[in-house]
Amino acid sequence: MQEKLNQFNLLKKKSEKQVAIGLVIIVVATLLFLTMSSVGSEELGQMLGIIVGLIGGIVALVGAAGFSKVKRTFKTEVLSAFFSEVIPGTDYIPDRGLAPVEVYATEFLKRADRFHSEDLLKGKLDDVDFLSSDVRLEERHVQHTKNGTRVYYVPYFVGRVFRFTFNKEFEGYLQVLEAGSPLTNRDFQKVELESIDFNKKFKTYATTELSAFYVLTPDIMEAIFELEKRNPGRIGLSFAGENLYIAINNNKNTFEIKMFRTIDNAMMEGFKNDLMVIKDFIHTLKLNTKIFKRK
Amino acid sequence: MITLLAGGWIAAIIIAAVILIIIVWYIGVMNQLRQLELKVHEAESGIDVALTKRFDMLTKMLETTKGYAKHEAETLENVVKWRQGIPQNATLKEKEDFLGQLNQVASGINVVVEKYPDLKANTVFLELQSAVANTEEHLQAARRLYNANVTRINHIIVTFPQSIVANAIHMEKKPYFEAEDRKRQDVEFKF
Known part of the structure; x- marks a missing residue:
């Protein structure tokens, strides 16, 4: 059981990492937009902000989708067997x-x-x-x-x-x-x-x-x-x-x-x-x- | 003069309003008591139904027991006063006694079962045993419902000012249907 849990923790961590990176990119995009706007390059700031923000969003979404998949697989592969062990049948x-x-x-x-x-x-x-x-x-x-x-x-x-x-x-x-x-x-x-x-x-x-x-x-x-x-x-x-x-x-x-x-x-x-x-x-x-x- | 007349009218209206309120309240309490009394009667009918069910089931059980222990079954049959079940005009006290007798029979059957293992293995007997347990649950429910309604009506009968209405319509405190648990424990059969 412990081995299975470790395996799922690894998969989970991978998705979590993607989500975290995506969120960091979004924060960077926001900061980029604010900094560029404050120095007068509003248009460039907007464009860069949107592009970087979009990349961050996609990375975070891919991570979230991966996490959902891990969640589903965990239920079918681990919880299902675990429950029928606790209450047979x-x-x-x-x-x-x-x-x-x-x-x-x-x-x-x-x-x-x-x-x-x-x-x-x-x-x-x-x-x-x-x-x-x-x-x-x-x-x-x-x-x-x-x-x-x-x-x-x-x-x-x-x-x-x-x-x-x-x-x-x-x-x-x-x-x-x-x-x-x-x-x-x-x-x-x-x-x-x-x-x-x-x-x-x-x-x-x-x-x-x-x-x-x-x-x-x-x-x-x-x-x-x-x-x-x-x-x-x-x-x-x-x-x-x-x-x-x-x-x-x-x-x-x-x-x-x-x-x-x-x-x-x-x-x-x-x-x-x-x-x-x-x-x-x-x-x-x-x-x-x-x-x-x-x- | 006009002021005096107007004052008189106001006083009359106030008195009439107070009388009206009292009349409405009186009718309200009277209806409540009558409805509760009806509920007590309904609950008592529930006890009758449950007692009849228990009587029928125990009679069937005794019939089955006869095939194994004729003498014991006949002895137990004699414990019950009413051989045809509960009469319509039986008082609550008589019903309590009847329940006591039925419970004695149930305890007696349990004693017989211990003596005759074949009876214990009889499937019809086992089914009847669970049916008797069920009738006991129904009886408990009917008894609890009856006593809960009695508590409610008695509470109103003894509480002032509702007690005035209860006295006026000659409504008296209702008796509780007592459990016979103590009696059951004391039962001892020597066949």
Whole structure:
């Protein structure tokens, strides 16, 4: 493994070097333009500045493209094998993600004007099927100014969405959303559970009150509290028939190597922790306890 | 004179507004109490449904047990007061007792299972066992929902000034549906 990491660090360094050189050339071009302008050769300064700046830009772009390639190859060659070693049977497909239909099945994430999803993980752990991926949802905004119309996109969800097979059978829907999250998309009944602390921290919506009490036992409420503490960001859970969806809006893009940061054991440990969130969810929410499920 | 008359009118309007506010508030609290009472009744029906499910599942389990341990199964059958399930006019206290009896049967079956390994291996029995565990979860949920609604309505009934409305419409504190956990632990079967 270490050998592979070293190999990728070398490739990464090459691209980083190109980016750094490109940026230095751009700075030089700017300085050249400013110096020439101050001594009266404005036209020459402009021309030289543009030419040198362009060269710098191209070098930096080539470096950035190289880095992207290294990132992709690292995911397919290193992370894929690493993940299936940590959780046997895990399938990691970096350039694929959850389909929009899966993400909107949570029922509390509204339809995006721009949808992006990647880093798909799928597999089975302790007899529980799971799916997970990074998701980015953006809303289209239009601004009318005197110079024309400006269209821009604002992200309202950046994080991870998980889908697990749920271990209890019940009819209808149930949603547990951290207080302050946007309200549910559906006309569900707001449920007040017996725990005042839980009601303060989370808003619960369900098709029937009884199903909310059936799923959210005191143990599970405690577990949701624990999960919320361990996972920074806004958490939302949606229980829909056979599936449990969990979405964490934490403004984080997982499983990404960073520019100018060596790929070391600490970084790999970080990736492992992000993967083990799946195990944590399954065990804390006792999804692997199948006594409620008909065979 | 005109000033006095205008002053009188203002006072009358203020009194009328205060009375109106009180009437609106009274109706509001009364409706809230009635709605909560309805929720308590609905939740009690939920308990009935869950109790019936648990009764049915345990009856099926006893039938399966009979094939292996006839005497023990019949002894356990006699623990339950209502052989046909829960009657419609049963009080909450009677339902609590009924639940206690059902729990005694469930504990008894567990004791029998330990004595008959063949029964433990019976797939139908195993399925029924998980179904019984499921009914217990449903019952817990129904009980918690009922008690949560009782807490809410009782809270209003005892809080001033809402207590005035509760007294006026003769609404009394509702009883909780108590768990029988302690009783279950004390159960000991000698077949």
